[in-house]
Amino acid sequence: MNTKENVRREEEQLVVFNLSSETYGVDISAVREIIRMQVITEVPRTPDFVEGVINLRGKVIPVIDLHKRFDLPLVEETSNTRIMVVEVENVTVGMIVDSVSEVLRISKDSIDPPPPVISGVDSAYLRGVGKLEDKLIILLDLNQVLHEKEKKHLEEVSIAQDA
Numbered sequence: 001m002n003t004k005e006n007v008r009r010e011e012e013q014l015v016v017f018n019l020s021s022e023t024y025g026v027d028i029s030a031v032r033e034i035i036r037m038q039v040i041t042e043v044p045r046t047p048d049f050v051e052g053v054i055n056l057r058g059k060v061i062p063v064i065d066l067h068k069r070f071d072l073p074l075v076e077e078t079s080n081t082r083i084m085v086v087e088v089e090n091v092t093v094g095m096i097v098d099s100v101s102e103v104l105r106i107s108k109d110s111i112d113p114p115p116p117v118i119s120g121v122d123s124a125y126l127r128g129v130g131k132l133e134d135k136l137i138i139l140l141d142l143n144q145v146l147h148e149k150e151k152k153h154l155e156e157v158s159i160a161q162d163a
Contacts, residue, residue, distance in 0.1 A: 011105045014130070016137060017084060017097040020072045024097075025106075025130060025137040032085040032092065034100050037077060054083070054094060061085060063094035069145065070125065088142045095145075106130045111139065 014025035015034070040052040040063050049068035053060050063083060067074050080099035085092060114126035125144050130137040 010108050012108060012111070012130075013103065013105050014137065014139070015084065015100060016102045016104060017082070017100045019066050019070070019097055020075065023101070023135055023137050025139050026084075026086065026142055028103060030086045030088070030142050032087055035083050035085065035094075037081045037083060037096070051096065056085065056094075059092070061092050061094050063096060064146075065096045066145075067096070086142055088146055091146075093146070106132065106137070114139075 013028040015028050015031045016023060016025045018024070035056070038054055040054055042052040043050065043062075046052075046062075049064050049066075051063045051065050053062050055061075065074075066072070075098060078098070082097055082100050083094040084097055084100065085094050087093075110131045111128040112131065114128055125140055126138060127141040127144075128139045130139055
C-alpha cells in the first residue's frame with residue numbers, strides 16, 4: 001500500500017454545515033447533493049419535524065427540519081438555508097440546515113468519542129467530535145437521526161406521493 005492510500009484511510013471527508021450556532025459534519029459519502037430551499041409540500045399525519053416533501057427531478061423526497069429533530073431553537077430561513085439531500089439506510093431524505101460551509105478532510109486521530117450531551121443534542125445522534133485548530137465539529141451519525149419506524153414512515157410518504 002502506498003503512502004497516499006494510507007493517508008486517505010486515516011482521514012474522513014466531511015460535509016460541514018451550521019445549525020443554530022453550532023458546526024456539524026456528516027460523512028460525504030452519505031450526501032447526495034445540496035440544494036437551495038424550495039417550496040415544501042406539507043404531508044398530513046407526519047412527525048412534527050417532517051416539513052413535508054419536495055419534487056427533486058421527478059423523485060419525491062421527504063424533508064426534515066434538523067432544528068425540530070434536535071429540539072434546537074428555530075431560526076429564520078435565509079438565502080444561505082439549504083436542503084442537504086442524504087441517503088440514510090436506502091432512504092433518501094432532505095435535511096434543512098442553516099448553511100453548508102465546506103467540505104473538508106479530518107484526521108481520524110482528531111476525532112473524539114461524543115461526550116454525553118452537546119448543545120442539547122441527544123448523544124445518540126452523535127458519532128464523535130472533530131477537533132480542528134480553530135473549532136469543533138459535531139459529527140452526526142445519520143443512521144441514528146431517524147429511528148427505524150421513522151425511516152419506514154418517510155419511505156412510505158415518498159412512495160405514496162410518487163403514486
